[in-house]
Amino acid sequence: MEQVKVGCCGFPKGRRRYFSVFSLVEVQQTFYKPPAVDTVLKWRKEAPRDFEFTIKAWQLITHPPSSPTYRKLGWRVPSEQVGRYGFFCPTDEVLQAWEKTKEIALALRAKVVVFQTPASFTDCSRNIDNMKCFFRRLDRGDFLFVWEPRGDWDGNSIVSLCRELELSHCVDPLEKTPLYGELKYFRLHGGRGYRHKYSEEELQLLSRLVGGKAYVLFNNISMYDDALSFSNLLRAQSGKLSQAGL
DSSP: OOOOOEEEEESSSSHHHHHOSSEEEEOOOHHHOOOHHHHHHHHHHHHHHHEEEEEEEHHHHHOOTTTTGGGGGOOOGGGGGGGSSSSOOHHHHHHHHHHHHHHHHHTTTTOEEEEOEEEEEOSHHHHHHHHHHHHHHHHOOOOOOOOOOSSSHHHHHHHHHHHHTTEEEOTTTTTTTOOOOOSOOOEEOOOOOOOOOOOOHHHHHHHHHHHHHEEEOOOSHHHHHHHHHHHHHHHHHHHHHTTOOO
């Protein structure tokens, strides 16, 4: 594995062009509405053998139907079933959403699954109990699970849950420090509205913060250009170290 793998959250360019530049992508469609298995098998076949897919877990697991992201789901959750989706609820519906996520991950040969929880998923006993129930029921196989809490969580709660449930804590390293996990998985969102373009100084800082083996995924409007600039920066730094005999 490369020391630092860089890519985008989704394909901001055509897949053929993307595959020629990067060795990693985080699939976003699986969060909104999982594509057909035949579709992702085609992606896997198109990609280079050593290309890596990671995927974002289906929103039915993590987000309640009140989330605006459900507009892209393609169907409306019946009112009598609203409480059975999201927030890792201990329901058959949430487990079925995991089985669909798992099916796509296996088709892509993706090892890393990202569970992003919304700002409304806060540090409380009910949410903690739901997470424990959900992850304890899974047959995780060889999967590596990443949790990105976007809500207000105490650091001790994050560490405790990640340790107990074998999760890696995901953050934007320019904003927060990861608290737990051997797997370093970073997502850079470009601030409010995803519109920020990262400066050379920020990318230099990012290269110092990442350190060691890590996944770095850009998720802002200029994600393709920023990911490419960061890849080139890492390549230049590696070349200088080689020339120095380090």
